[in-house]
Amino acid sequence: GEKVEQHESTLSVREGDSAVINCTYTDTASSYFPWYKQEAGKSLHFVIDIRSNVDRKQSQRLIVLLDKKAKRFSLHITATQPEDSAIYFCAADASSGSWQLIFGSGTQLTVMP
Amino acid sequence: DAGVTQTPRHEVAEKGQTIILKCEPVSGHNDLFWYRQTKIQGLELLSYFRSKSLMEDGGAFKDRFKAEMLNSSFSTLKIQPTEPKDSAVYLCASRGDREVFFGKGTRLTVV
Numbered sequence: 267g268e269k270v271e272q273h274e275s276t277l278s279v280r281e282g283d284s285a286v287i288n289c290t291y292t293d294t295a296s297s298y299f300p301w302y303k304q305e306a307g308k309s310l311h312f313v314i315d316i317r318s319n320v321d322r323k324q325s326q327r328l329i330v331l332l333d334k335k336a337k338r339f340s341l342h343i344t345a346t347q348p349e350d351s352a353i354y355f356c357a358a359d360a361s362s363g364s365w366q367l368i369f370g371s372g373t374q375l376t377v378m379p
Numbered sequence: 380d381a382g383v384t385q386t387p388r389h390e391v392a393e394k395g396q397t398i399i400l401k402c403e404p405v406s407g408h409n410d411l412f413w414y415r416q417t418k419i420q421g422l423e424l425l426s427y428f429r430s431k432s433l434m435e436d437g438g439a440f441k442d443r444f445k446a447e448m449l450n451s452s453f454s455t456l457k458i459q460p461t462e463p464k465d466s467a468v469y470l471c472a473s474r475g476d477r478e479v480f481f482g483k484g485t486r487l488t489v490v
Contacts, residue, residue, distance in 0.1 A: 298477075300478070300479070302481075308483065309470060309481040309482060309483045309484050310470070310472075310481040311480075311481065312478045312479065312480070315477075315478075355422070365410060365427060365429065365434065365474075366424060366427065366435065367479065369421060369422040370421070371421045372421060
């Protein structure tokens with residue numbers, strides 16, 4: 267079955283710098299890749315997603331890149347702010363159109379003032 | 380606009396007890412998920428319902444974990460009997476069209 271690996275378990279950046287979190291997946295049939303943010307003591311909430319018919323998507327300071335050949339996708343946070351500090355989870359659908367999301371293990375991002 | 384509501388927020392159980400966690404999905408959502416979150420294992424799917432029908436019962440979690448959805452607006456997760464290794468945060472989530480919405484979770488501690 268699908269496996270999602272999240273490469274950075276922790277990441278520290280200075281405020282204003284960019285942060286990049288990388289994930290890889292195994293199932294070439296996966297077509298949907300969302301990202302979730304979990305702030306301390308809170309639950310996960312959706313931040314951005316990308317589908318396999320595009321290779322780039324941007325929403326304000328968030329950019330998601332998808333490289334289907336390498337089975338890799340990444341979240342770029344530009345001009346980071348302290349409130350970006352959280353755990354970020356990448357996910358992929360178990361197969362194209364599947365209901366099930368397979369999550370990465372999470373990356374703790376710390377933005378230092 | 381209510382999101383996914385989970386109760387209780389915290390639960391302490393003695394080993395061997397039965398506990399029931401509750402979830403109210405976002406109104407109108409057809410898909411409901413139960414996940415377990417731990418630092419070591421991350422997010423693990425326990426159960427999945429589509430339009431109240433159980434689609435996935437979590438494989439390895441079958442023996443002591445039972446999720447039910449008696450109506451479209453309420454689901455329960457029963458753990459019987461509890462073991463210390465069940466200590467975790469249990470997350471309920473629902474999905475309508477695409478995006479999955481998570482509840483705030485129930486933190487379970489089994490002593």
